[in-house]
Structures are given as C-alpha cells and as structure tokens.
Amino acid sequence: EAQVTQNPRYLITVTGKKLTVTCSQNMNHEYMSWYRQDPGLGLRQIYYSMNVEVTDKGDVPEGYKVSRKEKRNFPLILESPSPNQTSLYFCASSLRRLAGASYEQYFGPGTRLTVT
Amino acid sequence: AQSVTQLDSHVSVSEGTPVLLRCNYSSSYSPSLFWYVQHPNKGLQLLLKYTSAATLVKGINGFEAEFKKSETSFHLTKPSAHMSDAAEYFCVVSVNYGQNFVFGPGTRLSVLP
Numbered sequence: 001e002a003q004v005t006q007n008p009r010y011l012i013t014v015t016g017k018k019l020t021v022t023c024s025q026n027m028n029h030e031y032m033s034w035y036r037q038d039p040g041l042g043l044r045q046i047y048y049s050m051n052v053e054v055t056d057k058g059d060v061p062e063g064y065k066v067s068r069k070e071k072r073n074f075p076l077i078l079e080s081p082s083p084n085q086t087s088l089y090f091c092a093s094s095l096r097r098l099a100g101a102s103y104e105q106y107f108g109p110g111t112r113l114t115v116t
Numbered sequence: 117a118q119s120v121t122q123l124d125s126h127v128s129v130s131e132g133t134p135v136l137l138r139c140n141y142s143s144s145y146s147p148s149l150f151w152y153v154q155h156p157n158k159g160l161q162l163l164l165k166y167t168s169a170a171t172l173v174k175g176i177n178g179f180e181a182e183f184k185k186s187e188t189s190f191h192l193t194k195p196s197a198h199m200s201d202a203a204e205y206f207c208v209v210s211v212n213y214g215q216n217f218v219f220g221p222g223t224r225l226s227v228l229p
Contacts, residue, residue, distance in 0.1 A: 033217070040125070042206055042219035043160075050215065058216060090159065102148035102167065102210035105217065107160040 002027045004108035006091050012114045013081055021076045021111050023091030030096035032074040033058070033105065034066065036087040043090065049074055050096060081115045088112050120209050120220035128226040135194040137223045139181075139207030142188060148210040149190045151181055154222075155203045163205075166190060177201070202227045 004025045013019055025032065033048040035058075045058030049068040063085055065077040074093075078085060089112075092105040123138040141147060151163040164175025171183040177200075181192045190207060207220040 035219075040221055042120075042221040044219070045216055048216065056215070102217075104150055104162045104165050106162075107152075109159045 002106070004091055004093055004106050006089075006108040006111050008111060009109060010112050012116065014116055015082055016080050019078050019081060019113075021078075021089060021091075021113070023074045023076065023108060024072050025074075025091075025093040025106070026072065027093060027106065028071065029093035029106075030071070031103075031105075032068065032091065032093045034064070034074070034076045035090045035092065036060065036085075037090060037110075038087055046076070046089075081113075083115050086113060086115050120207050120218050122205075122207055122220035122223045124223050125221065126224045126226065128228060129197045130228045131199055132196050135192070135197045135201065135225065137192040137205050137207075137225065139190045139192065139220060140188055141190060141207070141209045143209055143211060146185075149181075149183065150208040150210075150217075151175065151179070151190075151192050152206045152208060153203045154206065160206070163192070197225075197227045199227050199229065201225060 007022045030051045034046040035043040037043045044060045046064050047066040049055045052071050055066050088110050090110050091108040094105040095103040119142050121140045149166040152160040153163050154160050163179050164173045166173050166183045173181050179194050183190050204222045204224050206222050209218050
C-alpha cells in the first residue's frame with residue numbers, strides 16, 4: 001500500500017530534550033515536506049526537500065532541522081524543543097513538479113507533540 | 117507574496133442542501149490549486165486539484181471546484197451535503213514553481229440533520 005508513515009504518533013516531552021520525528025514514504029517520491037498545524041492558521045511549511053541531499057526552509061523553520069540522506073526518509077529534528085513547538089505535525093511527499101503543473105501531496109497521519 | 121484566503125472559517129448547512137466553500141488566492145503566475153479535507157483526528161485527503169487543464173474540476177465524493185482566473189477564485193461546491201461531509205477543508209496553492217505549498221486557514225463544515 002502506498003503510504004507516508006510517521007513515528008511517533010503522539011509524543012509528550014520536556015523543554016530542551018532533543019527529539020526526532022521520523023517520516024518515511026514508499027512511493028519513490030522526490031519531494032518531501034514537513035508542516036505544522038495550529039488552530040486557525042491552517043498548515044504552515046517548516047522545511048521541504050526537492051531530492052536527496054537537497055533541503056530548504058519553508059515559512060516557519062526556526063527551531064527545526066531536517067536531513068534527507070535517503071529518498072524515502074525525511075526526519076524532523078527538534079534540537080531543543082520549547083512549548084511554542086507544541087503542535088500537530090504532518091509529513092508529506094509528492095512527485096517533483098515538472099513543467100506546467102504541481103503534483104498533489106500525500107500526507108502522513110500526523111504526530112501530536114506536546115512540549116511542557 | 118502568494119497567499120490563500122478562505123472567506124469563511126465556519127459554514128453550516130442542512131443535510132441535502134448545497135455546499136459552497138470559498139477560496140481566493142494570489143499568485144504571480146498560473147498556479148496549481150488543491151482542495152484537501154481533514155476529518156476529525158485524521159490526516160489530510162486530496163479532494164481535487166487544478167493544474168491548468170479544464171477549469172471545472174471534479175473530485176471525490178461529489179465535490180467540484182471551478183478555477184476563475186479573472187476572480188482569482190477556486191470555490192468548492194457540492195450539490196447535496198451529507199452528514200459524512202462534516203470536516204475541515206483546506207484550499208492550497210502551489211507557489212515558487214512547485215517548491216512550496218501555501219495553505220489557507222481552513223473552513224470547518226458542519227452538516228445539520
């Protein structure tokens with residue numbers, strides 16, 4: 001089954017304790033992205049990757065890191081989490097845009113993170 | 117900067133009546149546009165997409181959207197609401213030649229019996 005998986009699904013942690021949220025896709029997609037969802041704000045892009053070893057900042061990158069060493073994996077790293085990073089996080093993947101149109105993104109189930 | 121406006125944060129309709137969820141966008145070039153649905157405590161599912169082909173786009177579960185370039189709009193419609201349509205709906209525009217996706221703030225649809 002074609003899918004994007006995220007782990008963990010739920011995480012409660014304390015301020016300053018480094019954590020990693022994993023994301024993996026089995027569709028051979030070039031493009032992967034991380035979003036956070038907060039009430040009334042929709043989803044905001046944190047980081048994205050156009051391909052292996054190619055990553056770039058989205059709209060809200062502060063406090064986050066990513067890496068893309070393999071095509072299928074795109075982990076999100078919070079080196080020193082703070083309470084304002086409490087949110088619902090989604091990973092997504094898609095084929096890379098070709099001339100003329102973008103492809104739709106496929107989303108993971110989400111990771112609900114609470115930082116106390 | 118590109119942006120997406122969803123004009124209603126909450127829409128309430130009766131079962132069997134039409135649904136209209138409004139979306140306006142700003143983009144410096146002809147964009148790709150998407151509607152996603154998120155049911156409570158679930159992930160996001162693609163309803164439909166516009167990618168410069170037909171301006172009237174049909175999606176899943178009876179939803180449609182019409183791309184109107186002159187109005188910079190991409191409103192979502194459905195002729196007859198069903199209870200299972202109650203969810204949050206997001207309008208999304210692809211920007212920077214497909215490198216980024218900008219989400220609207222969402223419209224929560226309630227369907228009354």
